Amino acid sequence: MAQAHTHGKNEHVQGHGDHSHGHGDHHDHHPTGLMRWVKSTNHKDIGTLYLWFSFIMLLSGGALALIIRAELFQPGIQVVNPEVFNGLTTMHGLIMVFGAIMPAFVGFANWLVPMQIGAPDMAFPRMNNWSFWLLPPAAILLVGSFFVPGGATGSGWTLYPPLYIQNGIAADMTIFAVHILGASSIMGSINIITTILNMRAPGMTLMKMPLFIWTWLITAYLLIAVMPVLAGAVTMLLTDRHFGTNFFNAAGGGDPTMFMHVFWFFGHPEVYIMILPAFGIVSQIVPAFSRKPLFGYSSMVYATASIAILSFIVWGHHMFTVGMPVTAQLFFMLATMLISVPTGVKVFNWVATMWKGELTFETPMLWAVGFIALFTIGGFSGLVCSMTPIDVSIHNTYYVVAHFHYVLFSGALYSIFGGVYFWLPKFTGNMYDEKLGKWHFWLTTISFNITFFPQHFLGLAGMVRRYADYPLQFAEWNMWSSIGAFILGPSQLLFLYIVLKCIKGGQKAAQKQWEGADSLEWTHLPSPAPYHSFETPPVLR
Amino acid sequence: MANSQQSGGYYLPEPSSWPIKGSIALFLMASGFIWFLSGTKTGLWVMLVGLAFLVYMMVGWFGQVAGESESGKYNKQVDMSYRWSMSWFIFSEVMFFAAFFGALYYARTLSVPWLGDIDNKLLWPNYTPTWPTAGPYDAGAFKTIGAWGVPFWNTVILLTSGLTITLAHWALKKNNRSQLILWLAATVALGCLFLFFQAEEYIHAYKELGLTLGKGIYGATFFMLTGFHGFHVTIGTIMLIVILFRCIKGHFKPHNHFAFEAVSWYWHFVDVVWIGLFIFVYAIVG
Numbered sequence: 001m002a003q004a005h006t007h008g009k010n011e012h013v014q015g016h017g018d019h020s021h022g023h024g025d026h027h028d029h030h031p032t033g034l035m036r037w038v039k040s041t042n043h044k045d046i047g048t049l050y051l052w053f054s055f056i057m058l059l060s061g062g063a064l065a066l067i068i069r070a071e072l073f074q075p076g077i078q079v080v081n082p083e084v085f086n087g088l089t090t091m092h093g094l095i096m097v098f099g100a101i102m103p104a105f106v107g108f109a110n111w112l113v114p115m116q117i118g119a120p121d122m123a124f125p126r127m128n129n130w131s132f133w134l135l136p137p138a139a140i141l142l143v144g145s146f147f148v149p150g151g152a153t154g155s156g157w158t159l160y161p162p163l164y165i166q167n168g169i170a171a172d173m174t175i176f177a178v179h180i181l182g183a184s185s186i187m188g189s190i191n192i193i194t195t196i197l198n199m200r201a202p203g204m205t206l207m208k209m210p211l212f213i214w215t216w217l218i219t220a221y222l223l224i225a226v227m228p229v230l231a232g233a234v235t236m237l238l239t240d241r242h243f244g245t246n247f248f249n250a251a252g253g254g255d256p257t258m259f260m261h262v263f264w265f266f267g268h269p270e271v272y273i274m275i276l277p278a279f280g281i282v283s284q285i286v287p288a289f290s291r292k293p294l295f296g297y298s299s300m301v302y303a304t305a306s307i308a309i310l311s312f313i314v315w316g317h318h319m320f321t322v323g324m325p326v327t328a329q330l331f332f333m334l335a336t337m338l339i340s341v342p343t344g345v346k347v348f349n350w351v352a353t354m355w356k357g358e359l360t361f362e363t364p365m366l367w368a369v370g371f372i373a374l375f376t377i378g379g380f381s382g383l384v385c386s387m388t389p390i391d392v393s394i395h396n397t398y399y400v401v402a403h404f405h406y407v408l409f410s411g412a413l414y415s416i417f418g419g420v421y422f423w424l425p426k427f428t429g430n431m432y433d434e435k436l437g438k439w440h441f442w443l444t445t446i447s448f449n450i451t452f453f454p455q456h457f458l459g460l461a462g463m464v465r466r467y468a469d470y471p472l473q474f475a476e477w478n479m480w481s482s483i484g485a486f487i488l489g490p491s492q493l494l495f496l497y498i499v500l501k502c503i504k505g506g507q508k509a510a511q512k513q514w515e516g517a518d519s520l521e522w523t524h525l526p527s528p529a530p531y532h533s534f535e536t537p538p539v540l541r
Numbered sequence: 542m543a544n545s546q547q548s549g550g551y552y553l554p555e556p557s558s559w560p561i562k563g564s565i566a567l568f569l570m571a572s573g574f575i576w577f578l579s580g581t582k583t584g585l586w587v588m589l590v591g592l593a594f595l596v597y598m599m600v601g602w603f604g605q606v607a608g609e610s611e612s613g614k615y616n617k618q619v620d621m622s623y624r625w626s627m628s629w630f631i632f633s634e635v636m637f638f639a640a641f642f643g644a645l646y647y648a649r650t651l652s653v654p655w656l657g658d659i660d661n662k663l664l665w666p667n668y669t670p671t672w673p674t675a676g677p678y679d680a681g682a683f684k685t686i687g688a689w690g691v692p693f694w695n696t697v698i699l700l701t702s703g704l705t706i707t708l709a710h711w712a713l714k715k716n717n718r719s720q721l722i723l724w725l726a727a728t729v730a731l732g733c734l735f736l737f738f739q740a741e742e743y744i745h746a747y748k749e750l751g752l753t754l755g756k757g758i759y760g761a762t763f764f765m766l767t768g769f770h771g772f773h774v775t776i777g778t779i780m781l782i783v784i785l786f787r788c789i790k791g792h793f794k795p796h797n798h799f800a801f802e803a804v805s806w807y808w809h810f811v812d813v814v815w816i817g818l819f820i821f822v823y824a825i826v827g
């Protein structure tokens with residue numbers, strides 16, 4: 001999160017914040033101020049843009065969630081009407097998935113891929129810029145849809161027809177937002193994959209790559225495979241809405257269920273797109289604070305690849321109740337359960353890495369350990385959901401909501417927080433405030449569990465998701481959930497404060513700030529990392 | 542696959558304003574189209590302005606890349622980056638078509654037969670689920686386009702164009718510029734011929750066969766699959782025309798011409814999709 005730089009070979013310059021970084025002589029004139037960010041072809045600048053964009057979206061999506069929890073604090077309709085409520089749940093999902101989680105991981109990929117493989121920058125710096133700058137127009141279309149006639153689309157982030165077809169202008173805005181986001185993701189992924197395959201320093205063989213690089217390589221492959229399918233699905237929605245096609249209309253020989261199949265063919269790999277980079281980050285943090293190499297490196301790689309392959313044949317578990325042959329239900333159930341094997345391998349390896357390690361629990365490690373514990377809860381509740389007979393009763397209940405928040409919040413987002421604390425010293429050259437970081441972790445973890453653990457009970461008791469109101473019997477746990485949410489949300493402002501404080505200054509970070517960290521950015525590059533990572537490729541053993 | 546990367550050998554471009562222009566163009570196109578769809582004619586103009594801006598951006602950006610390539614700024618490693626990226630881009634295009642082929646498969650073998658089963662007899666007692674179908678709601682009769690007329694000749698045309706672009710490629714490798722330009726021009730001509738026949742066929746379908754986009758699931762899958770394919774042929778033909786002009790200007794060298802190869806890869810991809818269409822949309826009926 002560098003602030004300024006000037007030119008000159010190997011020159012280190014003081015920036016606005018009192019941190020410095022040097023860069024080489026590739027460029028004769030750099031734009032400064034706003035244009036530096038708009039026209040940037042530097043992987044670190046673009047990574048910074050991604051991370052800030054993601055944080056702004058996290059706060060926006062979080063604000064929507066707080067309105068939802070305010071409405072659900074008590075039974076009855078108090079804060080918003082049901083139509084707006086539906087728009088809130090839909091947009092909360094879309095903004096968090098496409099605006100907060102995915103861009104955060106791309107931000108990390110931008111910062112870390114060149115540094116960890118010993119490359120000067122990404123393979124396509126200009127396309128990298130475009131991948132980022134497609135996000136704001138998409139965000140404008142998404143957020144703007146609240147303010148058009150009819151309000152935001154209310155069919156859930158899964159955009160199911162026929163309800164979706166009946167939405168107003170907001171539905172078209174969402175469709176084109178998805179198209180633009182898809183273009184951004186595909187270009188970003190092609191860039192990342194090409195960089196990893198073609199830009200590694202001599203001696204950086206595939207099986208020497210840090211696990212973060214491996215997980216992103218596989219994630220990028222998943223993105224290129226499924227984002228076009230989502231584009232196809234929303235295109236069919238658009239033509240069904242405006243051009244008289246009958247893809248999802250049974251009267252014309254189509255089938256609304258077909259949308260679900262196409263959507264979830266994208267949607268299930270999408271959940272791994274949001275969790276594999278998280279696995280990568282945790283696999284960097286845990287060995288660093290255990291002061292031991294990662295246990296079972298190659299099994300981690302194979303587990304990641306197996307998860308990616310299996311992710312293409314399990315989508316039907318989202319549709320057990322919509323009508324499909326029993327054989328298909330059995331197939332999807334068993335294939336889904338199979339995924340818990342490679343996932344279990346990963347959890348085992350993390351625990352084995354910590355086993356007999358010289359453990360310390362600085363903030364990044366707290367997030368990583370929190371991740372392992374809470375993500376595993378989300379994994380287990382996922383296993384529960386995967387069983388067809390059980391899913392028939394918990395489908396579309398708050399049990400599912402609890403499940404995927406344990407996976408996405410205390411999974412994906414925890415790894416992002418952990419990653420930010422882990423690499424902030426490398427990004428800025430300053431140490432973050434350790435005490436406040438721990439406060440952030442504990443406030444988040446306690447309030448997160450208050451918010452989402454009761455939702456398991458609500459779901460099992462039969463409370464259905466995406467309703468603005470609920471029967472009186474669910475009042476108590478909903479109250480607790482809302483109380484948790486109103487601690488959880490504001491706690492994230494503390495994170496903003498910590499990050500800003502760290503960018504401004506603080507104790508200087510060492511090149512190898514974390515004793516046990518062994519990837520190239522710690523062993524070969526100073527803190528803060530220079531503007532261009534490796535002008536000359538590093539010498540590897 | 543360790544590579545020999547010399548110091549500063551990899552070309553890192555200057556800061557660029559093309560991407561943000563592209564974003565503005567896409568934003569104008571998307572919001573203009575949305576506006577138009579909600580019933581405002583002005584939206585169409587906004588969209589066209591966006592499209593013009595996008596074309597301007599692409600001409601500028603690709604022009605800059607071509608200039609950098611011709612001035613020898615790209616080393617072997619950059620060339621390899623372009624190869625990887627084009628391969629993955631084509632893979633993404635394959636997956637886009639897979640969504641529509643998947644929809645066709647699902648409708649034909651699963652959901653349409655289900656529409657005729659006992660559950661649906663109450664709603665639509667007289668419906669017989671046979672392919673092609675416009676569904677149980679009577680959307681009016683239509684006829685389908687036979688495989689062995691125009692579609693067959695279009696297959697021949699596209700396969701021939703795959704051959705001519707290969708001949709052009711061989712000529713380029715042997716540095717035979719006149720042959721190169723001849724075969725490339727022939728490929729462009731065949732691409733245009735394909736598009737002409739496809740347009741004729743659409744007119745025929747709409748005017749005489751009663752086959753329209755609104756004719757149920759058959760019309761939807763038929764026009765979306767062939768339409769997106771035709772759109773890709775159009776893009777491919779434009780790309781061919783661009784490299785034809787570059788060839789005429791003397792661009793590309795016998796051992797360094799990835800832009801040419803990228804277009805030929807794309808053209809072969811479009812060809813393969815057509816084979817899939819010919820088999821699953823035209824040839825296998827009922």
Ligand SMILES: [Cu+2]
Nearest residue numbers: 268315317318
């Ligand atoms: Cu799933």
